[in-house]
Amino acid sequence: MKTLIWVEHDNASMKDATLAVVTAAAKLGEVHALVAGSGCASVADQAAKVAGVATVHMVDDASLANGLAENVAPLVAGLMESHDAFLAPATTTGKNIAPRVAALLDVMQISDILSVESADTFTRPIYAGNAIATVKTSDSKLVITVRGTAFDKASPEGGSASVESIGGASDAGVSTFVSEEIAKSERPELTSAKTIVSGGRALGSSEKFEEVITPLADKLGAAIGASRAAVDAGYVPNDYQVGQTGKIVAPEVYMAIGISGAIQHLAGMKDSKVIVAINKDEDAPIFQVADIGLVADLFDAVPELTGKV
Amino acid sequence: MKILVPVKRVIDYNVKPRVKSDGSGVDLANVKMSMNPFDEISVEEAIRLKEAGKAEEIIAVSVGPQKAQETLRTALAMGADRAILVNTDEEVEPLGVAKILAKIVEEEAPQLVICGKQAIDDDSNQTGQMLAALLGWGQGTFANTVDVDGGSVDVKREIDGGLQTVKLNLPAVITTDLRLNEPRYASLPNIMKAKKKPMDEKSVADYGVDISPRLTTTNVSEPPVRQAGEKVADVDALVEKLKAVGAI
Ligand SMILES: Cc1cc2nc3c(=O)[nH]c(=O)nc-3n(C[C@H](O)[C@H](O)[C@H](O)COP(=O)(O)OP(=O)(O)OC[C@H]3O[C@@H](n4cnc5c(N)ncnc54)[C@H](O)[C@@H]3O)c2cc1C
C-alpha cells in the first residue's frame, strides 16, 4: 500500500505531530509525505530526514500558505489517484482537512485511530473514550486521522528521502485567510510535554491561575493545561483545554489541580503515566484515576509544593 | 437569509456510557438522550443571527429515529422556526448525513449551515467538513466568533496554538466550538409554542442518496481501567511520592 501523510508545519518548521503519523502510516505501507505550503522548502528538507519516509512531495504555492481546507483538499484528493491511504494527525489542522478530502473521494474517514489492526481494520475511541470501537472499512481508499499519543514518534533523523516538487495547487476562491493570533511561549507544547500542570475552575481567576499554577509549572519545566471550565471562564487561552473536545495528552506526569474529573476531561488525560490530583473534595471523581492524590486546599498546597520541589 | 442547523440526538453528556458485555456496542436502553451539546450552540448562534436581523428563518434538521422529534422540538422551543426529521432507524455515518444534508440544502437554499464540531457519541468531527466539500462551499470549523457581513462571513476559529480568522463567501458551512456562545434554555411558553411549529417528516428514500455504511464495527470494548492509587497525607508525603516515581 502507498500512503500519503500530511506534514503539519507553519511553512518554516515541521511540527512534532507529524512523527506519530509516520509511524501509523508505516504500518500500512510505503510512506509518502506531502508538504503543502508557501515558501516551505525547509519543511520539505526536514520531512525528508524523518526515518521511514520514502518520498516527499512538495507543493509550494501562495494559495496553500495558511492551510485553507478549501484549497488543500482538492490537491490531496488529486494525489490520492496514486496513493491508497491519506493520514493526517488529529490536530485542528488534520481534523479540518481530512474529512473534506474523504468527502471528495466519497469515502468515510476513520477518525482518531488508536491502532492499526490490519490494512482495513483500526481501533478508535468513541463516547469520550469510554468505549473503544474496532472498525473495518470497505472503502478502497483510506482517509484516517491519527491520535498522536497512541503511536510512537518516528525519529526525525536518519531518513534520506528525495524531495519532489510538484504542482496542482489552485485557489478554490471561496475562502481567504484574514489573521492569526498564535501565542508564543517558551514552554513545552502540551501534546509533547513530559510533565503537565493543569488547573481547573477552582483557581477562580486568571490572576490566581498565573500566581498558583505558573510557578509550579516553571519549577517542573512543565506545560500548562486546563479544564474546559477554566478556559470558558477566561483564566487561560482556549488551546490549553485538555479533554474529549480539546487536546489529548499522555505525559509522564499529569497534575490536575482543582479539577473535578468530569468524563470529558478524563478523556483527554487518562492515558498519562502518573496522574497526580490535588482537590479539596475527597470524593472528586479525579481521585478514581489518580495514582497520587492529595485532599487539600490548592491555595495552600500548591505554593507549598512549589517551594519543596 | 435562511440558516440550516443539523441537530443530532445523542446520549446526554452527563451519562457515563456503558459498554455491552457482548461487545456489540454501548447500552442506550433507558439512557437519558439529549441534543448534542455542540448543536445547542449552533441553534443558539442561528437565533442570535436572526435576532440581529441577519437571518429570517432557521430550519432545524435531524437524521435519526422517530424519537429525534424530541430533539427537534427542543430546537424549535429554543427559537428555530421549523424542523425536518429524516426518519431512519439505521445508524447513518457522517458521509451519509452529509449527503442527505446536501440534498436538503439544494431544496432549501440556505446561506449558512451551522453544524456542531463533533457529535459526542461517535466523536467523528467530520459531517460539517464533508458537507462543505460536497457543496463546494467554504468551511469555518471550530468557530469561536461568527460575524456575518453582507455576502461573506468572518469566522474566528479555535486552533492548536491560538485563534485563526478566515473570511468565507456565502453560502458557507460553520461548525461550532464551545466558546461561541452559551445556549439559552427554552422557556415554558416557548416549549408550548414549539408544539405548533411545523415539523416535516421525510425518509432517506425521499432524497435518493445511498447511505449504506462504509464502516463495520466489529467490536466495542471497555478501555483499560485505571486503578485509583493512594491518597497522601500532606505536601511532604506528596513530594516523597513524586520523587519515588521519578516525577521530580
Ligand atoms: C460537549 C462538552 C464537551 C466538553 N469538553 C470538555 C473538555 O474537552 N475538557 C474539559 O475539561 N471539560 C470538558 N467539558 C466540561 C466538563 O463536563 C466539566 O464541566 C469540566 O471539565 C469541569 O471543569 P473543572 O473540573 O475545572 O470544574 P468543576 O467541575 O467545577 O470542578 C472544580 C473542582 O475544584 C475543586 N476545588 C474547589 N476549590 C478548591 C480549592 N480551593 N482547592 C482544591 N480544590 C478545589 C472542587 O472540589 C471541584 O472538584 C465538556 C462538556 C461538554 C458538555
Ligand SMILES: Nc1ncnc2c1ncn2[C@@H]1O[C@H](COP(=O)(O)O)[C@@H](O)[C@H]1O
Ligand atoms: N444524524 C444527524 N442528524 C443531524 N445532524 C447530524 C447528524 N450527525 C451529525 N450531525 C451534525 O454534524 C455534527 C458533527 O457530527 P460528527 O461528524 O458525527 O461528529 C453534529 O454536531 C451535527 O451538527
